[in-house]
Amino acid sequence: MIIYFSATGNTKYCAEFISRRTNDPHTLSINDMMKDGVREIDCANQKRLGIFVPVYDWDMSYAVAEFLRGVTFRNVPNDCYIYGIFTCGSASGISCETLKSILAEKALNLSASFAVAMPDNYVLLFPQKSDDAKRAMLERADIELQEVVNDIEAGNHVFRRKGRNLPGFMMFIIRKFFIPSQRKVKGFTVNDSCIGCGLCAKSCPMNIIVMKDNRPSWTEDKCACCLACLHRCPKRAINRGKSAKNGRYLNPNVSL
Template sequence: MILYFSATGNSKYCAEYISSRTSDEIISLNDMMKTGVCSVNCEGAERLGIVAPVYDWDLAYAVSEFLERVSFENLPDTCYVYGVFTCGSNGGRADETLRDILGRKGITLNAAFTVSMPDNYVLMFRTASPDRKAEHLAKADDTLSEFAEDIAAKKDVQKMTRKPSRFFVRLIRKFFMPSQRKVKGFSVNDNCIGCGLCEQVCPMNIITLKDKRPVWTRDECACCLGCLHRCPKQAINRGKSAKNGRYINPNVKL
């Protein structure tokens, strides 16, 4: 069984890739979040994988918060449990957060992997050129091929990128993350056609259409940027996104 969270497709692509080698069933955490389903029946599962993006050198906030609430029913003692963290360049300490959350549920994380893929953090950084993105995705396939073999063979391995200091990650989590999650920076321009895709993709169900324009109904969001990247008219912006471009993984259906 593979549980994945994805806003712009990288993590979904990894989940599908691993499933193509292991034949493990895939479940979308985005769908679970949206529908409020908080339990998973793991009966008979040989492997349990969590595939999710890295935000601020840590496991994506919405994922860590949601996993705290999820109950893994009938998980066999022999089940191999692993995390795959997709990121632009550095997976930070996302594995430790996942290990702690699962540990509180009596589940041991056997393996952790970082897959570097094109970065969707356009609040500050420009997206790569099309050539560079294609190169990056091809390299990610090589990495995934190796990791999928490890996962199929249930290897206890830690294949994370070089970790930033724990102190640094704690500082970021305490001081930067809360402001990062504030929705007040989002704006909607006149390109908006009121299609409602942003409302559909928001994993926290906090976007609603008012007079055919998106409105954020809470102060904090997942900061997954799904609404921004997937808007068909590029009408949603935040930070420097208007000049930094958009990203959607081209090899996956969202």
């Protein structure tokens, strides 16, 4: 079984790739489970459980970490091979340690974890890479993913990361100040090109966007900062931070 969270498609692409190549057809979207308030996942007869999550702020997505903390994995076989896959622009940080500790609270062990570098979707501060650079990254990711398939099929207990970790005090500052500011929704703006299609509200895993008079309105400071609303808007009408000049990204090889 594979469960995955994805806002702009990279992690969904990895989930589909690994599902196909390891003959593991049972995939569930964490975005949908978050939206629907799912609290239990039945893992009966699953020889593997893959947990696929994007890296935010040198750690796994905090909203997905919260979801995983609150969910009960039922009927996990004793010999189930549980692995994490973290997609990132360049650095996976402490994602593996966080997933290990979430599973340990449930008396489950992480057997392996992998990091895959893919185009970075964080446009609030940084500009998008050129199209050629993004294409080259996606081609490299396929090679890395095949190596991951080989490790999974061999049942290897390996923990592969990307990039350097931040010093502890920097992680402290990120947790204490940066993440709470990311949860706030007051930075979102909507310009006049909005056509009222409602896709932003539909794609928000936290259910914090409602349509009012055919325009999106953010309701609670519970943002996952996944940027699904911003990148998936067909009119590029939503902005936050420096996104208006930094471009947009959607993985070209999956449907969202």
